[in-house]
Amino acid sequence: MAETKKEERKAARLAKEIQAFSKAHGGSEGHLAHIGQAGTRIVLVGTDGGWGDLVAPTYAVAQQAAEKAGLTLHEEFDGEFAAKVATGPYEWTRMAGIQIGGASQS
Numbered sequence: 001m002a003e004t005k006k007e008e009r010k011a012a013r014l015a016k017e018i019q020a021f022s023k024a025h026g027g028s029e030g031h032l033a034h035i036g037q038a039g040t041r042i043v044l045v046g047t048d049g050g051w052g053d054l055v056a057p058t059y060a061v062a063q064q065a066a067e068k069a070g071l072t073l074h075e076e077f078d079g080e081f082a083a084k085v086a087t088g089p090y091e092w093t094r095m096a097g098i099q100i101g102g103a104s105q106s
Contacts (some may be wrong), residue, residue: 007061014054014065018044022069025050029072031081032062042066043077049086 022028025046033041035055040062042054056062066073074081 007058007064010057011061011064011068014042014056014061015068017054018042018065018069018071021046021052022071029074029081029084030066031074031077032059032066033077034059042071044071045081045084049084051085 018028018030021044025044025048027047028044030045031043033043035041039055039057040059042056042062042065043051044053045051054065056065065071
């Protein structure tokens with residue numbers, strides 16, 4: 001019972017964070033992704049292209065938080081959904097640095 005109450009409180013806190021993100025970005029959609037023992041990542045994509053993520057301890061808590069926040073969830077992070085993400089120079093240089101094994105050259 002204590003674990004259930006703890007999970008409910010965590011889901012409620014995550015739902016508030018999702019709602020705050022959504023408000024700041026003109027609405028949002030999401031995707032839940034398992035990340036092993038660390039839990040489940042809630043990937044958020046705003047209407048304006050902004051993006052972020054939160055981590056829930058379990059898939060059930062992530063699902064409950066998304067439901068409480070009214071977040072539309074996508075089954076997959078497919079091309080159509082990914083195309084809604086706005087990336088800028090920072091993201092591209094970070095991705096390039098990761099791909100070649102080091103920091104980017106400015």
